[in-house]
Structure formats: C-alpha cells, structure tokens
Amino acid sequence: MRRSARVQAxxxxxxxxxxxxxxxxxxxxxxxxxxxxxxxxxxxxxxDNATTVVGQNGQSGSSDGSHAQSTHVTTxxxxxxxxxxxxxxxxxxxxxxxxxxxxxxxxxxTTRAQAKLLSQQRNxxxxxxxxxxxLRPVNSHMTPKLxxxxxxxxxxxxxxxxxxxxxxxxxxxYDLSRDIxxxxxxxxxxxxxxxxxxxxxxxxxxHTFAAPQEFNVQDNPEVLSQPGPRGWSTIYARVKKxxxxxxxxxxxxxxxxxxxxxxxxxxxRFQLLISLMLSSQTKDEVTxxxxxxxxxxxxSRDLLLSVDGILSMSVGEIDGCxxxxxxxxxxxxxxxxxxxxxVKDFGGDIPPTIAAMTSLPGVGPKMAHLLMHRAWGxxxxxxxxxxxxxxxxMWGWVKGKTPEESRVQLEKWLPQELWVDINPTLVGFGQTVxxxxxxxxxxxxxxxxxxxxxxxxxxxxKEEKWMKEGYRKMMVEYEGVEQ
DNA sequence: GCCACACTATAGACCGCCTT
DNA sequence: AAGGCGGTCTATAGTGTGGC
Numbered sequence: 001m002r003r004s005a006r007v008q009a010x011x012x013x014x015x016x017x018x019x020x021x022x023x024x025x026x027x028x029x030x031x032x033x034x035x036x037x038x039x040x041x042x043x044x045x046x047x048d049n050a051t052t053v054v055g056q057n058g059q060s061g062s063s064d065g066s067h068a069q070s071t072h073v074t075t076x077x078x079x080x081x082x083x084x085x086x087x088x089x090x091x092x093x094x095x096x097x098x099x100x101x102x103x104x105x106x107x108x109x110t111t112r113a114q115a116k117l118l119s120q121q122r123n124x125x126x127x128x129x130x131x132x133x134x135l136r137p138v139n140s141h142m143t144p145k146l147x148x149x150x151x152x153x154x155x156x157x158x159x160x161x162x163x164x165x166x167x168x169x170x171x172x173x174y175d176l177s178r179d180i181x182x183x184x185x186x187x188x189x190x191x192x193x194x195x196x197x198x199x200x201x202x203x204x205x206x207h208t209f210a211a212p213q214e215f216n217v218q219d220n221p222e223v224l225s226q227p228g229p230r231g232w233s234t235i236y237a238r239v240k241k242x243x244x245x246x247x248x249x250x251x252x253x254x255x256x257x258x259x260x261x262x263x264x265x266x267x268x269r270f271q272l273l274i275s276l277m278l279s280s281q282t283k284d285e286v287t288x289x290x291x292x293x294x295x296x297x298x299x300s301r302d303l304l305l306s307v308d309g310i311l312s313m314s315v316g317e318i319d320g321c322x323x324x325x326x327x328x329x330x331x332x333x334x335x336x337x338x339x340x341x342x343v344k345d346f347g348g349d350i351p352p353t354i355a356a357m358t359s360l361p362g363v364g365p366k367m368a369h370l371l372m373h374r375a376w377g378x379x380x381x382x383x384x385x386x387x388x389x390x391x392x393x394m395w396g397w398v399k400g401k402t403p404e405e406s407r408v409q410l411e412k413w414l415p416q417e418l419w420v421d422i423n424p425t426l427v428g429f430g431q432t433v434x435x436x437x438x439x440x441x442x443x444x445x446x447x448x449x450x451x452x453x454x455x456x457x458x459x460x461x462k463e464e465k466w467m468k469e470g471y472r473k474m475m476v477e478y479e480g481v482e483q
Numbered sequence: 484g485c486c487a488c489a490c491t492a493t494a495g496a497c498c499g500c501c502t503t
Numbered sequence: 504a505a506g507g508c509g510g511t512c513t514a515t516a517g518t519g520t521g522g523c
Contacts, residue, residue: 280495330497330512364496386494403495 215240215421228413229397236418238445239429258291260304267306269350269375270342274305276367277335278322290328293321307348310339334362352376365404373420382407382414383423387430395446 217224217240224233258275259268274294279287295305297317303309310318319332338360342348350371351357357368370383382388384407392398398409414422 328513334496362496366495 215418215425217241220417223415223417226413226415229395232395232397235395235446236425239425242445243425243428258288260295263304263306266349267304269371270307270339271305272375273338273350273363273367273371274310274335276370277331277338277362280367290322294318297321307339307342310335311343331362334360337361338363350375352378354380365407369407370423373423379416379419382410382419384410385423385427387427388423391426391430391434 215223217237224237226233259271263271271291275287275291278290291305294309297313297320298305298309301309301312303312313336315332315336318335319328322328322332322335341360342350345351346356351359352372354365354368354372357363357371358365363371365381366383366385369381372378372380373383384392384403386403388410389403389406392406392410397414398406410422411419
C-alpha cells in the first residue's frame with residue numbers, strides 16, 4: 001500500500017474508533033486525530049447514516065476512508081461555524097461542544113431513501129443533471145488565523161463541517177421530481193439554473209478577467225472546414241454542443257474567475273498567475289478557496305493579493321493559506337521565489353513572453369500560454385493541459401507522449417481561431433463527460449467511429465448496462481443530433 | 484444486494500540519477 | 504553537457520473484494 005493510502009486508512013480507522021467511543025459515551029481526547037480537538041461524549045450519532053448520502057462531488061454511498069470530507073467528524077456548531085476560540089495555541093484546541101452540537105440540524109439530513117434515489121440518479125449520469133459543482137464542497141467565510149501554526153488543520157475541520165451542511169442543504173432544496181421528469185424525457189443534458197457555486201457568491205467582485213470571447217461554431221463554419229485529422233471538426237462541434245449544455249467546474253471556478261475586479265490590471269495579472277500556479281494538480285474549487293484564503297489573510301494587513309502582499313508573507317504563511325492545494329509546500333516556495341523574481345527582473349509585473357514566464361519557478365508552458373491568452377490577450381500557442389493532451393490523443397488528433405508534444409502537433413493544423421477556445425472547451429468536457437476514469441460514453445454524442453474511448457476494453461459492459469437501463473437515448477433524442 | 488474497506492490511477496512540474 | 508526516465512508530492516474518483 002502506498003503511504004498516502006495507508007495514512008488514509010489509518011485515519012479512517014481512528015475516526016471510526018473515535019466515533020464508536022463517542023457513541024458509547026466515553027470521554028475521548030483525540031490528540032492524534034488530525035484536528036487535534038478534544039471531543040466530548042455524545043449520544044449515538046447517526047453520522048453513518050448521514051455520511052452514506054452524498055460526499056464530495058455529490059457522490060453517494062461511500063464512507064470510504066479516502067473520502068474524509070463526507071464524514072461528520074466535526075467540531076462545528078449546527079451551522080458549520082467554527083467554534084474554536086480564535087486565540088488558542090493551535091496545538092491542542094479544546095471545545096466544549098457536545099457531539100450533538102456537532103451534527104447538522106435534522107432538517108439537513110437526507111433520508112436513506114433519498115440517498116438511494118440520488119445514488120441511482122448519479123449512476124444514471126446525473127452528474128450532468130446535477131452538475132458536480134452544485135454538490136461540491138464549498139466553504140466560505142474561512143477566517144485565517146495564521147498566527148496559529150495549525151491553521152491548516154483547523155481549516156480542514158472547519159471546511160468539513162461546513163461542507164457537510166452545505167451539501168446536504170443543497171440536497172434538501174433540490175427538486176427531485178424535476179429530475180425524474182427530466183429522465184422520463186430522456187433529456188440528459190439539461191442545463192439547470194446557472195451554476196453559481198456559493199463560493200463564488202462570497203466573492204462577488206470576482207469576474208471573468210480578460211476572458212477570451214467564446215468561439216461560436218455556428219458563426220464560424222469556415223474555421224471548422226479547415227483540414228485536419230479525420231472527423232476533427234465533427235468532434236469539435238459536438239463537444240461544443242455538449243459543453244453548451246453542461247456546466248463544468250472550469251466554467252465557474254477557472255483561474256480567470258478568481259481575479260478581483262476594481263484593482264489595477266497589473267495586480268489582476270499577478271492574481272491570475274498565482275491562481276494558475278495553485279491550480280496544477282488541484283481541483284478548481286480547492287484552488288478557489290486557496291486564493292480566497294490568501295486574499296483574506298492579506299486583507300487583514302490591508303494588502304491586496306499582489307506582489308507587495310505576497311512579499312509581506314513568509315513561505316510558511318503562504319503555505320498555511322494554500323494548505324489544501326496539491327504540492328502546497330513546493331508551491332508556497334515557488335510563489336515566494338517567483339514573486340521576488342518578478343520584482344527583480346520584470347518590474348513587479350508578469351512578463352509578456354512565454355520564455356520569460358517559463359523562467360519563473362513553478363511555471364511551465366501550459367501556464368505560460370494560458371497567461372498569454374488571459375493576461376495579455378496574445379494568442380501565441382495552445383494551453384495544453386492534461387485534459388487537452390489526453391482527449392486529443394484519444395481522438396487521434398495528435399500522437400504526443402507529453403502535453404508539450406501534443407501542443408506542437410496541435411498547433412500544426414488546428415486553426416488559430418481555436419487555440420484559445422480549445423482549452424476551456426476540452427477541459428470542461430474532460431471534467432464532466434469524459435474524465436480519464438468513468439467516461440460517460442453513454443451520454444456522449446461524439447460519433448462511435450471517431451472516438452477510441454468506445455473501443456477501450458472494459459467499457460463494453462458499461463455500454464451494455466446503460467443500454468439495458470435505457471439511459472442511452474440521448475444520441476437519437478437530442479435535438480439536432482443524428483448518429 | 485449492500486456496505487465497508489482496500490487499492491489503484493491520475494494529475495503538473497520538478498528533481499536527481501543514469502545513459503548517451 | 505544534454506536528454507531520458509522514473510520518482511516525488513497530495514487529494515480524490517473509481518473499482519475490486521470480502522463480509523454480512
């Protein structure tokens with residue numbers, strides 16, 4: 001077992017033991033639990049019932065130890081607010097909350113029947129009907145107390161509790177009948193209400209900064225008529241069609257949406273750089289929270305998330321704010337060093353060339369090209385991330401071993417008008433309909449003959465299952481699409 | 484069949500070792 | 504010296520397995 005899996009398993013066991021002891025009325029001090037919180041005796045908790053409902057990403061049915069965020073081990077009050085005294089030493093925080101307090105109010109809990117229904121719906125690809133972003137954990141109002149070294153761990157506890165309430169709140173308010181009705185119509189790609197995650201609503205000043213104008217297939221038939229690999233334009237047009245109907249995390253929490261309005265363009269560019277640096281190997285919502293943490297922290301110093309702001313922070317403080325993103329230790333160091341380099345070599349602004357950008361630590365070609373698009377409005381190349389790389393290879397558009405190889409090959413034939421558009425289009429598609437694992441071929445409208453995914457061993461049985469369950473009608477029923 | 488648990492794959496950039 | 508390759512970091516989704 002790999003170390004992380006082992007740690008996860010151990011933590012799960014610890015949590016369960018703790019929960020059991022609580023249920024038995026024992027007085028437990030969990031010095032070794034991740035939250036370092038003393039937990040008090042409690043009546044038997046229905047936590048397990050609750051946790052079988054929906055975890056992160058709205059996924060149902062799992063109390064997998066690896067899905068720690070779906071667990072009601074929490075020190076939070078009923079509304080998910082952190083009850084931890086702000087001035088504590090951070091190494092061991094004692095609360096007087098009972099476990100009853102720790103549970104969300106009854107009305108937020110979802111019944112097993114509802115959970116089952118939701119589980120079934122998800123299996124029927126309601127990841128589309130219920131955009132994942134609707135159910136993803138989102139936490140707000142996290143007040144960093146970075147004087148405490150253990151901030152990140154406390155933050156984790158806080159976010160778990162808030163997530164739980166919010167997710168279930170979402171579920172409670174979700175109109176199940178609407179979905180059943182939708183299923184009867186076999187309209188699987190239903191764009192629900194505009195998906196504005198609560199996270200975004202907490203940062204109202206966020207907007208799309210220097211966002212490239214969306215490429216419209218209908219208005220640009222000549223672009224798609226250009227030569228390229230077999231069927232490329234058909235695939236692109238259909239993916240665009242699906243993307244118009246599916247909300248993906250990148251649409252609402254992409255890096256360019258994490259830039260503050262009303263601040264100098266130079267600061268906006270810097271914020272975009274930081275967002276991009278944080279985003280690698282990190283889900284959009286986690287990146288978003290990390291950016292918010294940085295901004296909240298700097299706000300307490302009357303500073304913006306800017307070069308000056310970052311320079312005022314130690315690496316440890318940066319790390320504390322971004323502790324939930326992947327490779328946070330290294331990224332904290334990169335951010336600190338890159339910011340210093342910006343001041344030293346580039347006048348405190350991000351450089352306007354790919355070469356200069358990639359000279360910054362933690363910035364590779366993908367980020368550089370995206371920065372050129374978003375920050376400078378310059379279209380010099382394609383921002384090829386793993387989704388673009390994976391999908392382009394899957395469709396036979398390129399044969400690249402690395403994203404960089406794929407980028408070079410793509411740029412040889414892909415019309416330049418699409419160089420900016422292809423990233424958000426394929427990333428969103430890769431996040432929702434065609435992830436590397438769990439491809440939803442049953443609802444994809446790309447031609448069978450054009451997509452290798454349908455030939456991948458192991459997918460056949462799924463296709464069969466979907467057919468049996470009657471969930472693969474969209475291809476013929478979706479308006480305007482013929483297979 | 485359901486559930487809990489274990490395990491694996493994946494992601495972007497960098498680093499260090501090895502080979503050429 | 505340059506390039507290739509595999510390991511590393513962390514979090515999470517998906518899948519497999521075994522017990523009830």
